[in-house]
Amino acid sequence: MIDVTLESVSKRFARGGDTAAVDDVDITIAAGEFFTLLGPSGCGKTTTLRMVAGFYFPTSGRIRFGTEDVTRRPPNKRDTGMVFQNYALFPHMSVAQNVAYGLKIRKVNRAESRRRVEEALGQVHLAGYGDRRIDELSGGQQQRVALARALVIRPKTLLLDEPLSNLDAKLREETRTEIRRIQKEAGTTGIYVTHDQAEAMAMSDRIAVMQSGRVQQIGAPQEIYHRPATSFVARFIGRSNVLTLPVLAATRETVTVGLPGGGEIVVPGPADHGLSQGETALVSVRPEHIGLTSTTDPGALPGRVVDLEFTGMATNLVVDTAGEQVQVAAVEVPAGIAVGDQVGLRLNRERMWVVRP
Amino acid sequence: MSTIPATPTPATVAPVTKDPTPPPGPRRRLAARFVGGTGSRWFPYVLVFPLVLVLFGYVVQPMFATFAESVGVDGVENYGSFLTSDGVARSSLFTSLIISAASVLLCGIVGVAMAFLLKRFSFPGRKLIEAIILVPAALPPLIGAISFQLLYSETGILPRGLQQLFGTENPVLPFSGIAGVLVVHTFTMYPYFYLSASAALGGMDPSVEEAAYNLGASRVRVWRTVLLPMLTPALVSASLLVFMTSLASYTAPLLFGVDQTMTMQIYINRTNGDLPMASTYASVLGVVSVLFLLGMRWYEGRRSYRSQSKGVAAHRREITNPLGKWLALAASLLATAVLLAPVATIALVAFSADGSWTTEVIPAQYTMQNFVTIFSEPRAFQPILNSLQMSLIATVACVVVGVLIAYAVRRLNFRGRGLLDVAVMLAWALPGTVVAINLISAFSTGNAFSFGQVLIGTFWIMPLAYFVRFLPLVFRSSSAALAQLDPSLEEAARNLGASWWRAFGTVTLRLMLPGVLAGALLAFVHGVGEFVASVLIYTSETAPISVEINNRMYSFEVGTAAAYGMLQVVLIFVVMVVSGRLEGGGRSTREAAKWTA
Structure with missing residues (x-):
């Protein structure tokens, strides 16, 4: 168990021209933490993980395991256990041989090795599968073999590169709790790469949201959900309306903005929002934090329903307010509401948040 | 749902501790470059050098x-001989090119026809032919050429057999000279067309063809506007391949006595001790071959059609007409005989006594002596x-x-x-x-x-x-x-x-x-x-x-x-x-x- 630090790490690929795959990334992952790199494809999350594993060396910046600088250390000297997206199980070896591979390289004696392989297979509920061939296993079982192979060497950090993306939806949910349990039991630092925000929210102690090679925000799932740093994070994590509104007044931690239909609202925001009167603010408000009311309700934002779909748990509406299309997810809707109806929107100001572009 | 703290903290990055370990010494760094594996910047060069x-x-x-040899002595004269109209050099170059072009045409006709018949139709004997279709091409070039000589030349088994059958004075349908070379080329190189055309046909999504029919195209029109264009890349690369292989062909001209080809001239000049002239031929042939190689790489990089879906496998049309069935069976048997004839001939002759075969259709005496x-x-x-x-x-x-x-x-x-x-x-x-x-x-x-x-x-x-x-x-x-x-x-x-x-x-x-x-x-x-x-x-x-x-x-x-x-x-x-x-x-x-x- 060890903490992992990335200091201003950048990676440019020679053939990719000037654009950096990873651009000046600073991350500190605490020992024992389950940390997720989250972002859309091409955001640099896998490149970052591969630099931690040692498959790429950063163009600039440093990577540390604890106090040790491992920036240019070859991958075989890093003591990380990696689970690959496609599992990368050796097809010419049995399950047990796969799991024992790292132990063999570490010259663990045979009896000890056999014991640890059994233990690791037990940990992933595959006891007794040692003699199977890899192609005799299902996708989920292969995934667990890959996990056992990575864990059996007792790595300082466990690296997981979208390990669930090849599993079906139901198995994915089961496995993510499994992975989380095993990582905690093993007491190793976990770094997890995914593009699935629900997966990231459910599993992680902390998340780094990345876009275009840069870290947009680092924080616990709740923090990222409720206080997104940028409009990208607001839209990428769950759904969100990011409204562009004029700033009427600002304090250190709040901004008073004008609403489209007239009226104003005081919205909380980060201490470094740096906004002042006369500027425009980006304000994130999630569809579930907007209530429907009548147009006559004072303080409500008037609008017209332009789209409506019933999903069972809630009704999703798109409401046009003074030219701005607002998504609303309402649990309670007036009976007989239809497209074209005039409605009032009540914004929950406690749950709104000022974001950066 | 969690509660929001009254004073939200902005996303921050924990401060970074300074690195207490000194950087590795230069010696260790150098070592790391070599054992550092594929991640190291220098590793590829160490391996590749x-x-x-x-x-x-x-x-x-x-x-x-x-090339230096060819221009060293009388360079201008050597290359000049390709320009004079009555020279051997020029006519050798033309003969080589003509043989190659004719080979492409013949192999194209045979190979594509075979691919269509075997991939699009189902008839008795189809599986057998598919199994042995590559046999003639699998022979080493010299053995292949010899077997064809033994089979189809003036003293060959087939012309002599027909002569005896019809009681004519001369062997019937003997192949000699360039015609003989073309027979060898066709039999040994049509697989390039067969393989690429059948791969293209196999990889073609039949629903594309069906879509064309569905939109009202006639069979001829589907052929012209859909199938042929989709086969084009396969046919072009096969053509280039056959052309190159024909150009390089040496055993067929040797055995059928066509002296005026590039490869034969290289051999003749070399054995006559004129290395500069042999080198000149070799340089010209080398340049042409390299141009073809580059052309082929360029072409293949440029276009290829792959089916997008996994869909249903290409369907074969069953031949149901009884007459057609019999014809197909007869043709299959004939094709089988033709395909296996070269190997059979070699096997037969291998057991014949040396000198026992003069004017007979097949050797008269058989023995194990050759192997002994x-x-x-x-x-x-x-x-x-x-x-x-x-x-x-x-x-x-x-x-x-x-x-x-x-x-x-x-x-x-x-x-x-x-x-x-x-x-x-x-x-x-x-x-x-x-x-x-x-x-x-x-x-x-x-x-x-x-x-x-x-x-x-x-x-x-x-x-x-x-x-x-x-x-x-x-x-x-x-x-x-x-x-x-x-x-x-x-x-x-x-x-x-x-x-x-x-x-x-x-x-x-x-x-x-x-x-x-x-x-x-x-x-x-x-x-x-x-x-x-x-x-x-x-x-x-x-x-x-x-x-x-x-x-x-x-x-x-x-x-x-x-x-x-x-x-x-x-x-x-x-x-x-x-x-x-x-x-x-x-x-x-x-x-x-x-x-x-």
């Missing part, structure tokens, strides 16, 4: 040596030993160099990667005669790549020639095997602590093995059957089987010649069966047989 040296020394540099002679007379057995030994040495070298080049080209990132790839394929594109002349030009005096030794007239020039000619086979099959292999397997091994060498050995190479082995077997068989380059560089001590066969043919010991040929054929079929058994070996063999990336 010796490979570049090998390719430069034995493929590229000899080419320049040949080969295995009991040391002088007769020596060529077999030579071929096995030289081919084995070449194959080992091909495996070492071919696997590493394949790895470098597929897996490493370095400047000049494309050039390395082209340099290997250059060896493949150059006709065997040109390879031989190149080696003669380069190593008739000692140079750095022969460690100062003169190689011409020694044993080592032979395995070297085989190495250059068949390196691309191992390269391609290894490269195909690597392409099937996920790079993350090697990364997983590295991640678990294996050094680059260990990961390469225990995972990558281990998994490539079937493909490498398939390519190595192919290279070995080709080496054992090699004739085209051998005939220009052998000495009496290093004469391989094929040269011995050729000599026996000259001294009318046809039976013994065929017996040697039969042994080669048996070896080939054994190897084909073994390759087919290798997991994934069949694919690698097919891949190796392709010419370009």
Whole structure:
């Protein structure tokens, strides 16, 4: 168990021209933490993980395991256990041989090795599968073999590169709790790469949201959900309306903005929002934090329903307010509401948040 | 749902602690570069440098040596002879080009027709033909040409048989000269068209064709507007291949006595001791071949149609008409006979007594003596030993160099990667005669790549020639095997602590093995059957089987010649069966047989 630090790490690929795959990334992952790199494809999350594993060396910046600088250390000297997206199980070896591979390289004696392989297979509920061939296993079982192979060497950090993306939806949910349990039991630092925000929210102690090679925000799932740093994070994590509104007044931690239909609202925001009167603010408000009311309700934002779909748990509406299309997810809707109806929107100001572009 | 703290903290990054460990000393850094594996900036160059040296020394540099030889003495006159209208040079070039163009046409007609019949129709005998369709092409070039000579030339079995049947004065339908060459080319090269056309037909999504019918197109129109355009890439690359192979063809003109072709002129000039003129022919032929290689790579990189969906497999039309069924069956039997005739002829003649076959349709006396002679007379057995030994040495070298080049080209990132790839394929594109002349030009005096030794007239020039000619086979099959292999397997091994060498050995190479082995077997068989380059560089001590066969043919010991040929054929079929058994070996063999990336 060890903490992992990335200091201003950048990676440019020679053939990719000037654009950096990873651009000046600073991350500190605490020992024992389950940390997720989250972002859309091409955001640099896998490149970052591969630099931690040692498959790429950063163009600039440093990577540390604890106090040790491992920036240019070859991958075989890093003591990380990696689970690959496609599992990368050796097809010419049995399950047990796969799991024992790292132990063999570490010259663990045979009896000890056999014991640890059994233990690791037990940990992933595959006891007794040692003699199977890899192609005799299902996708989920292969995934667990890959996990056992990575864990059996007792790595300082466990690296997981979208390990669930090849599993079906139901198995994915089961496995993510499994992975989380095993990582905690093993007491190793976990770094997890995914593009699935629900997966990231459910599993992680902390998340780094990345876009275009840069870290947009680092924080616990709740923090990222409720206080997104940028409009990208607001839209990428769950759904969100990011409204562009004029700033009427600002304090250190709040901004008073004008609403489209007239009226104003005081919205909380980060201490470094740096906004002042006369500027425009980006304000994130999630569809579930907007209530429907009548147009006559004072303080409500008037609008017209332009789209409506019933999903069972809630009704999703798109409401046009003074030219701005607002998504609303309402649990309670007036009976007989239809497209074209005039409605009032009540914004929950406690749950709104000022974001950066 | 969690509660929001009254004062939200902005997303922050924990402060970074200063690094207390000093940077590694220069010595350790240097070491890390070499053991650092594929991540290290220098690693690719450390691996690639010796490979570049090998390719430069034995493929590229000899080419320049040949060119230097051709312009060294009377350069202007040498090349000028290609411009004068009455010269042998010019007419040889034209004859070669005409033969090649005619071969493309004939092979195209036969190959595409076969592909359509076998892939689109279902009729009795179809499976049998599909199984043996590649047999004529599998023969070593010399054996193939000899069998066709024995079958179809003026003294051949078929014209003599027809003569006897009809009681005519002369043999009926004999093939000689250029016509004979074209027959050999058609029978041995149509598989290029057959394979690429049937692959294209197989890979074509039938729903595309159905869509055209559905939109109201007639059958002819579907052919013209959908099928043919989709086959075009396959047909163009097959055409280029056949053209190149015909241009390089040497045994067919030799046996059918067509002296005025490029390859024959190289041989004639070389045996007359006019190396500069031989080099001139070799340079011209080499340049044309390289242009074709580059053209082919460019074309294949440009367009290919692959079916997008996995959909239903192409459907075959059943022939239901009873008359058609019988006709199809008869045609199948005839085709089977034609396809198997070359091998059958060699097998038959191998058991004939030398000198017993004069004017009869088939040899009159049969004996085991030919085989007994080969295995009991040391002088007769020596060529077999030579071929096995030289081919084995070449194959080992091909495996070492071919696997590493394949790895470098597929897996490493370095400047000049494309050039390395082209340099290997250059060896493949150059006709065997040109390879031989190149080696003669380069190593008739000692140079750095022969460690100062003169190689011409020694044993080592032979395995070297085989190495250059068949390196691309191992390269391609290894490269195909690597392409099937996920790079993350090697990364997983590295991640678990294996050094680059260990990961390469225990995972990558281990998994490539079937493909490498398939390519190595192919290279070995080709080496054992090699004739085209051998005939220009052998000495009496290093004469391989094929040269011995050729000599026996000259001294009318046809039976013994065929017996040697039969042994080669048996070896080939054994190897084909073994390759087919290798997991994934069949694919690698097919891949190796392709010419370009």
